[in-house]
Amino acid sequence: MTKKKRLVLRTTILTLLVLAIGFTVYMNIAGGRSDTAEVGKKAPDFVLKDLDGHEYRLSDYRGKGVFLNFWGTYCEPCKDEMPAMDRQYQIYKDQGVEILAVNVGEAELAIEKFINDYDLTFPVIVDESGDVQRAYGIFPLPATYLINSDGIIVDYITGRMDEADIQEYMERIKP
């Protein structure tokens, strides 16, 4: 075997090995599955209903920024940030930013009381089956996805947000 042939053979084998390993590592890190939410990728579409039975489909909001917030009545930071979210919603809804607040599937009664107590004006939809939470990999609460007007996930925020944070996020997804 000539030296050149040997080099070609070795390069081929090493390349194959590197490709196989690269693929495996990529699939593991990126989660690999196309239906799971990931920053920089298209936000997985979903359909959820609010308490009155209105359907909300994420893809209908193409052209608008979507502040997709997941919450529960038992989550303390959620209670703190909801009023601030509502105030910012009043400012940004005319500038093309929509809030969709997804409840994690609690009893209707609890959700309704919460909406009334906090006087929420943005749409609150309920993920009863947990499918949307699974698709977005939600854990723990609160969790917020920022989705731009092209339907691409710009950022994923967990933990407490204050009003200044929320305002900054709204600016980022304003079309």
Place this chain on the structure above:
Amino acid sequence: MERVKCECGHVNPPGTILCEACGKILVESEKNKKILDMRYEGTARRSQTYNRTIIDKIWSFFSSVKVGVVLIVLALIASAIGTILPQEMNTTMTVTPEQFYADQYGWFGRIYYALGFHNLYQSTWYMLLIASIGVSLVICSIDRAVPLYKALKRQRVTRHNSFLKRQRFFNEGPADNIQAHLQTVKERMERHRYRVLEENGNIFAEKGRFSRWGPYVNHIGLIIVLIGAMLRSAPGMYVNEMLWIKEGETKAIPGTNQQYYLKNHEFIVEVYDESDGEVYQEALKNRGNIAKNYQTNVTLYKAEGEVLPGEKPRLEEVKSGEIRVNHPFRFDHYGLYQASYKLHEMSAMTFQLVKKETDEVIGTITIDLYNPEKKYDLGNGYAVEILYYFPDVEFKDGIPQTKSPNPNNPAFAFQIISPEHPEGERSIVAIQQTLEPLGENDYKLAFQSVDTVNYSGLMVRKDRTLGLIAIGGAIFLFGVILGSFWQHRRIWIKQDGETVLVSAHTNKNWYSFMKEIEIILEDTALPIPVDRGSGLEKAVNENKGVGANG
């Protein structure tokens, strides 16, 4: 380095220690050895002889067995560290993993999380470490198997004296009367299943060469297993999810892209009792309840068309069946396994509306704890309104709030409406606790009963790599068998003028080889080789290691 031409005429690859054909020592330093290292037949491991390009350097790095051993030890240490704190998947947390490890284990937890030990198998560096072991395995094998194959193929009947004299089994004697005995020896060798070759009165007998391939066959098996493990991360190949489903519920099966839905009709726990016969009496007396069966009765549905998360699909029934421990429910490469359960979870509560003064029962209400109604009308001006519902109540500074959305410890704020109190009386009811914050009421809600529901915990598994891994495992074991139960045995008889040289070599099990040689050479004029193995024990042990484990 240049190719080496041996005096026998064979041209060897650069770096060769023993001539592939005749076995003559080509490297000076080797001549000082009393007994040759025969592990790779003195072939040139090519990686050690070329180091010019970066590719050659990488190749020669992974070709080293030392590097391979270091990689394996590193993986062992990392895996051991991974058992010090619980892995992320085995913990239930209510905060982010980062927070969890910092809170629970302090600075150590912080480092543990930062380095990715909390989720070791998905850590990039750990995956790369395992992958490097795979690379080392491939390159080490190629680098040794190919030259060894060539050397064994090119060996000649007549070997150089320097080769024969440095074998572990060796003896020499006068060549006077051996001619008469050579034929007998050849026949005996053939009877012992040797392949016997003759050249100018010299004899070369060989058997079991294939056993030298055992370690490499074994490695091929390992590599196939690794490929199978890698394929698990390819889409559609592998699913491992948990599905908690309560009785009566229909849920999407995770990992199926909302294509399959499951309904849990009933979860059953059975224990052994008297009716199971005498045999169990004593065990039952000693141990009490002994589980006999855990079972979930289910129906599988397929969703029509593409279903978005959150969408209620139209379902088409596929089949119904039972899931018992070790008897999974199978469909479309998926298996549902009975893995866990929760019994007697509260699902509904029944209260009686009672007039305190007379103990008169006005009516009964049953509240669904997963979805309570706003108002329960009892007629004749009586009604119960739920103002607040706390599925998992805790009192913080006297104010009730819920810890979780699960009805573990439900509490209600009721407004009891009666003809006497059309505006209602306020009553807060929790388990074994009633508060009347706005003064003594005339009516109360007396707890009557609770309905419970059972949850079944099902493991959702799909693994299309199993076949490949099984093939890899079978090849692995085949390699072990090849290397363990057969030996590569060779006997050389060479006439050199007035003397005859008898040498022999095997890769393991020297003692039984010697017994075989003694039988073959018994009552002939040929000298029986002497085992000069002491002092070379190390090399012998290494040979065994290679054969047995690769």
